[in-house]
Amino acid sequence: MIVAATASPDYYFPATASLIGSDIGAGKAAGYDLSAACTGFIYALAQGYAQIASGMADTVLVVGAEVFSRLLDWSDRSTCILFGDGAGAVVLGRNGTTTGLLGFDLGSDGEGAGLLSVPAAGNAPSKGEAPYVQMNGPEVYKFATHVVVESALRCLDAAGLTVEDVDLFLPHQANQRIIDHAARRLGIPEDRVFGNVAQYGNTSAASIPLALDEAYRGGDVNAGDTILMVGFGGGLAWGSCVMEWTKER
Secondary structure (H helix, E strand, C coil): CEEEEEECCCCCCCCHHHHHHHHHCCCCCCEEEECCCCHHHHHHHHHHHHHHHCCCEEEEEEEEEEHHHCCCCCCCHHCCCCCCCCEEEEEEECCCCEEEEEEEEEEECCCHHHHHHHHCCCHHHHHHHCCCCEEEEHHHHHHHHHHHHHHHHHHHHHCCCCHHCCCCECCCCCCCCHHHHHHHCCCCCCCECCCCHHHHHHHHHHHHHHHHHHHCCCCCCCCCCEEEEEEEEEECEEEEEEEEEECCC
């Protein structure tokens, strides 16, 4: 199975996951897209986990991919400078142990949907809007700074872990101030926090898998490490996942 998290697909349909399957020689694999904006990868990861846990799939490719550059109003300098394009992926498989993905916390609050949105291309003109990212930065910041901490703590508690068990905190790369604030509130020291937003900007659903790959390649992730990942953004949605890394170097 292929689950692709994206808020900026090439087509409404066919699904991006179907196109990926064809391109990698897995054209017969089940595939679908999931739209949860910057929380998309965590939601897709939870879907992949559930498919394997239920016995409906043995191996799931989970992709986060965005091309936000085509959703930006380049005259809106308060928004367009924040986002980037990117893609990342992970392969999930059944390992027959209690290691791997240990717990999730997912949620959303549609009452704040208007704070961060992109009107559908066919719907925007009727509302006098352009099909570009629209964001109330201060309100989104307030949402993110509290929801990251709350979701992370619920996720750890569900897995029977505490902040002290976390070897690496790897949040969605939206804003360095949000990352720093959350780490301070959680009590996670700077040397256990991964960030690359300065290099790529906010790549939405791609940011966590990109950061995870960089952390692994850079030697910040090793077998047995406990990693806490948190996504947040349009929806307003949030999601956390805690896992024990199982891949040997």
